[in-house]
Amino acid sequence: MYLITGATGQQGNATIQHLKGEKTRALVRNPASEAAKKLEGEGVDIAKGDLTDSLTIYNAMEGCKAAFLVTTMAPNGPSDEVIQGKAFIDAAKKRNIRVVYTSVDSAKGSNVPHFESKAEVEQMIRDSNLPHTIVKPVAFMDNFPKKSGLQSFLTIGLFSAAILDKKIQLVAVDDIGRVAATALKHPERYNGRSIPLAGEELSISDIQNAYNTAHGAPAWKAYLPSFTPSLLSNDFSKMFYWFRSDGYKANIPALREEFPGLLTFAQWLKKSD
Helix, strand or coil, X not given: CEEECCCCCHHHHHHHHCCCCCCXXXXXXXXXXXXXXXXHHXXXXXXXXXXXXXXXXXXXXXXXXXXXXXXXXECCECHHHHHHHHHHHHHHHHHCCEEEEECCCCCCCCCCHHHHHHHHHHHHHHHHCCCEEEEXXXXXXXXXXXXXXXXXXXXXXXXXXXXXXXXXXXXXXXXXXXXXXXXXXXXXXXXXXXXXXXXXXXXXXXXXXXXXXXXXCCCCCCXXXXXXXXXXXXXXXXXXXXXXXXXXXXXXXXXXXXXXXXXXXXXXXXXXX
C-alpha cells in the first residue's frame, strides 16, 4: 500500500494514475468531496487527514510501505509548507516507512520563499535518516493553457517579461507523477537520490512555436515591460526574477536517457488537447 498526499491535486493525482495496479491510499481533508469520491470509484482507499496533523497522517500510514509527500502553500505562506513537512516526517519516522517527496529544482539559495521552504523540508527528510527519494521538478508545462487564446496571450507575455531572451526549463505534471511512482515502486534504484526533473528547455519563441506544432497556429504574446514581475506578490516576483537571473539547471539529456518518453511542450499540448 502506498499513501499519497495531495491526491486531489495535480502531482498527487498524477502519481496515483501511474500507480494503477498497486494498492494506494489517498490522504484527503474532505472524503465527501467530488474529487475524493472519484478516486474512491477508481479503487483508491480514502483516509481523512490533514498535512498539519501528524496523528491523522500516522493513522493513514498504517499498512503502508512508502508514502508520497507534496507540500502546498497555504494561507500563511511558505512557512506552512515546513509545518506540513515536519508533521509528515514525524509520522513517517514513527512508522519507519520510505518517503518520496516532490520539491523544486535549485531550491536552496534561490531566495524564493516557496522554494526555500521546500529546501528546508528536503533537509528535514535527509536529517530524519528515513529511506527517501526527492524529485525536484522545474516549472510546470501545466502553468500554460492548452490552446492559444487570451489566457496564453497573457501567460506567455508574463513569462516573456520575466525571462527576456533566456530559456526556461519545463516539465509535465504527468511526468512528475510517473517519476514519483517509479521511485515509490523501485526503492532499490532510487533510495537516497535527488532527481532534478525537466522535459525540455525553451525560449519564448520556442513556446509560441510549440502551439503551432501542436494545433496548427502559433500563440501570440502580450508585450509587457520587463518590470512586470515586480507588480506580483513578493514570493512570485522573486520567482520570476530568479527565472531571469539563475533558472533551473536540470540535465535534460541524462534525464531523457533514464526516463524515456519525457514529454516535450508540444507533445504535452497535444496530449492535453
